[in-house]
Amino acid sequence: MPMITNQPAKMGSYSEDDVLFLLKDLSNIQLEDSTLNREMRVQAGQHYSESLPIEYQxxxxxxxLFWSTANEYKSKVALCVGIVAEQIYRNKGNQxxxxxxxxxxTPVGILVKRYIKFRYGISLPHYSVSIIRDRGIDENALHYILEKHPEGNIQFVDGWTGKGAISLELTKACQQFEKNYQIQLDDQLAVIADPGHCTTLFGTRExxxxxxxxxxxxVSGLVSRTVLNDTYIGKKDFHGAKYYQELLPSDVSNDYIELIAGEFSAINPEAEEIALQREHEEINVEFKGMQDVRTIQKQFDIGSTNxxxxxxxxxxxxxxxRVPWKILMRDPSSPYVRHILMLAEEKGVEIVTYPEMNYLCMGLxxxxxxxSK
Structure with missing residues (x-):
């Protein structure tokens, strides 16, 4: 196993008790460009991880609307966190x-950690690492974790699934890691919502x-998307990210965590019951999202599923x-898409009613x- 000299970056607005970011701080580097310029470079072949979009304010x-939505669905989010946290702890316990x-x-990992502390009195270690489509997971970060916790059992956590690209990337990365270092990792991804049917460890598939x-x-600790650009990231470095300290006045990251965690005592019995039921259910991974995606790709003559x-x-x-073209909606009256309708109107993006899909909506x-620029 390689000797790791990297240390967690002192970045982000979360407490270190909640999460340690295994990232290289690139805050002083200009990586952002306009959405259109960046989209042009990405579609011309530059990897999306080499630059950053300008943070939408x-x-x-x-x-x-974010706060009204958060308050309206705080119990549902907390329940889904509780269900997946119960399953994680039953599977892997204190290790x-x-x-x-x-x-x-990252916020999902914090909430899972908070739930397990609330329910079982155990404070599990929690790290946030970078994984990038087509480029894999940050192996230096994994080595750091394994060096610190040789007896530990890693559980990967994300927010939700779409087509399943990150689920597939994680599986591929874990297989490559085992091939390179003879260390087997569990590639089962834990998420709050799995509408794409990409994992067996989820709060809901709605x-x-x-x-x-x-x-x-x-709402993510003022940390940017992760960056893998050879100009700034050496072979022994963690993947990079920026810390947007200038956005502190607008930061709601910790307020959001406290709002959802405040529901744990109310949802605890139901979360336990559903998690217990899951142990006796046959749950399949079918990547249903790709079936919808390929149909829409053909119908709308779209060059790439990306x-x-x-x-x-x-x-x-x-x-x-990104630069949106159209938004497909199964049901524009759903309360879950109000913010999408607001953003689409602001940006002048066409909404197309499209009832024949598993998802509530799709962004094209x-x-x-x-x-021309």
């Missing part, structure tokens, strides 16, 4: 090491709104940091090849 009414996938997984999907860094992002969480991301990214 929402208007006041959108933040108000569990929570490893959330930055950045959408495509519902997880409020933390509505915002970017201001331009199709299914589910409430992924559609929100398209509107926040615009092809910008040949577009």
């Amino acid at each position: 929402p208007p006041e009414e959108y933040v108000d 569990t090491i929570l490893v959330s996938l930055a950045r959408a997984g 495509d519902f709104l997880i409020p933390s999907a509505c915002l970017n860094s201001t 331009y199709i992002k299914p589910g409430v969480g992924e559609t929100t991301r398209v509107l926040l940091r 990214i615009k092809s910008v090849k040949g577009t």
